[in-house]
Amino acid sequence: METIKDSGASGLDLAIEEAAEASIARTVQAVQAQVNDQRVILGLSGGVDSSVVAALLSKALGKQLTCVFVDHGLLRKDEPEEVQQLFTTQFDVDFVCVDAKERYLSALAGITDPEQKRSIIGSLFWRVFFEEAALIAQRTGEPVKYLAQGTIYPDIVESNGAVKSHHNLVPFPEGVHFDLIEPLKRLYKHEVRELGVLLGLPASLVYRQPFPGPGLAVRIIGAITAEKLVTLKNADAIVREEIDAYNALLFDQTGVRDSEQSVWQYFAVLPDIMSVGVSNGCRTYERPIIIRAVESKDAMSAKWARLPHDLLARLSSRIVAEVAGINRVAYDITSKPPGTIEWE
Numbered sequence: 511m512e513t514i515k516d517s518g519a520s521g522l523d524l525a526i527e528e529a530a531e532a533s534i535a536r537t538v539q540a541v542q543a544q545v546n547d548q549r550v551i552l553g554l555s556g557g558v559d560s561s562v563v564a565a566l567l568s569k570a571l572g573k574q575l576t577c578v579f580v581d582h583g584l585l586r587k588d589e590p591e592e593v594q595q596l597f598t599t600q601f602d603v604d605f606v607c608v609d610a611k612e613r614y615l616s617a618l619a620g621i622t623d624p625e626q627k628r629s630i631i632g633s634l635f636w637r638v639f640f641e642e643a644a645l646i647a648q649r650t651g652e653p654v655k656y657l658a659q660g661t662i663y664p665d666i667v668e669s670n671g672a673v674k675s676h677h678n679l680v681p682f683p684e685g686v687h688f689d690l691i692e693p694l695k696r697l698y699k700h701e702v703r704e705l706g707v708l709l710g711l712p713a714s715l716v717y718r719q720p721f722p723g724p725g726l727a728v729r730i731i732g733a734i735t736a737e738k739l740v741t742l743k744n745a746d747a748i749v750r751e752e753i754d755a756y757n758a759l760l761f762d763q764t765g766v767r768d769s770e771q772s773v774w775q776y777f778a779v780l781p782d783i784m785s786v787g788v789s790n791g792c793r794t795y796e797r798p799i800i801i802r803a804v805e806s807k808d809a810m811s812a813k814w815a816r817l818p819h820d821l822l823a824r825l826s827s828r829i830v831a832e833v834a835g836i837n838r839v840a841y842d843i844t845s846k847p848p849g850t851i852e853w854e
């Protein structure tokens with residue numbers, strides 16, 4: 511998370527902002543010169559990087575750009591609606607939402623190996639995306655020449671020797687070719703966020719916590735089902751609501767987003783076990799939710815967040831009371847290393 515002081519803009523801030531505005535103008539001109547009147551498509555994931563590319567290219571290309579949002583059903587609660595709302599009202603682009611939820615569920619049915627999940631999700635994304643590109647070419651009567659991507663500098667570095675596969679660097683299938691537009695590929699994450707703010711993206715999106723490309727699929731341990739996804743989304747929404755409020759309180763007190771105690775990444779995990787509980791005098795046999803909350807700067811190492819006990823107590827009682835099928839809440843107190851941030 512970035513350090514953002516709440517003070518007014520200084521002369522230096524203004525100079526930096528002017529330099530960034532000039533850099534946006536140069537990028538817009540360069541893209542216009544490269545693309546001319548050709549059609550461009552972009553896969554919008556709802557994350558910071560692809561959203562910033564969409565906002566940037568909307569300036570350069572307007573409706574010549576088609577943003578394709580593949581709704582795989584693995585985003586967090588309400589996120590697909592938020593993406594749709596943002597890019598259909600605030601930005602002047604051609605926006606297509608592909609409902610692929612059922613396709614993903616059937617492709618992932620019975621799959622328990624995390625890397626197999628990642629590989630299925632990545633390759634299905636491109637299959638759905640390329641099918642949509644063909645439909646766009648039919649609808650508009652023009653071939654799609656360019657593919658814009660939200661690749662940033664650390665993606666390129668991480669892909670050499672990565673522990674987990676990276677979705678941005680998937681080769682095209684045979685017979686498919688696009689020229690690439692990657693306007694963020696020399697930028698670090700904090701620079702991408704600064705650009706997002708200047709382009710008018712909401713702070714909730716620009717400063718959102720990291721979220722894995724394979725989404726909730728790697729937070730459901732074992733096989734994925736529609737019911738488990740609903741359970742996890744509901745529990746995760748409570749974790750986000752409570753820890754968002756906790757982080758906002760710290761931000762108000764310190765004026766700094768990444769104060770010592772603030773939480774960098776936080777979410778719910780649904781493990782593949784059941785345990786006994788008791789509710790209204792009756793025995794229950796249901797699933798637990800695991801809360802993961804870490805402090806980190808770059809995800810390379812992380813410390814489990816020392817959340818206040820009253821916050822943990824509120825999380826536990828809300829999740830058990832509000833989420834059907836959950837009778838127990840556990841808190842993960844493992845740092846990275848030896849744990850990873852995600853469970854899969």
Ligand code: XMP
Binds near residue numbers: 628676
């Ligand atoms: P780990 O679990 O390796 O995660 O400690 C480090 C950071 O990377 C995110 N992560 C992913 N991001 N695709 C992504 O785009 C993935 O498959 C993936 N796996 C983990 C994780 O959320 C954390 O911020």
